[in-house]
Amino acid sequence: MAFSGKLGGLLRQTISQNIQSPMASMLNSVRCMSSKLFVGGLSYGTDDQSLRDAFSGFGDVTEARVICDRESGRSRGFGFVSFSSDDSASSALTSMDGQALQGRNIRVTYATERSGPPRNNFGGGGGGGYRGGNSREDDF
Helix, strand or coil: CHHHHHHHHHHHHHHHHCCCCHHHHHHHHHHCCCCEEEEECCCCCCCHHHHHHHHHHHCCEEEEEEEECCCCCCEEEEEEEEECCHHHHHHHHHHHCCCEECCEECEEEECCCCCCCCCCCCCCCCCCCCCCCCCCHHHC
């Protein structure tokens, strides 16, 4: 949702500034949006180095990170790859999306900023025996 809002704002701004060639400006805005990619559908055997190796043929990879579960240390099946240039990221996205990596077809998209309030990881679903109101022992 935040991605579409950001994209819409960029497109409106670009079109209003370049009335003579809105289509070229719009395509340029989309292409230059990000050099960070989201990679989903990763094999649990994929690590940071193998992710970097898979994408390094498209340009200078500044960071490649597979996201792991905090408790178990096991891959969560997705990661991020950052490039030094937007053109490299765009090339990697078009070439790698839907391709096999370590036996799994991966999904590659532009990474977007998280929206909404920060998540707390306190867990639980509330409750714990609490009953609202003025309850007495004989009400149970």
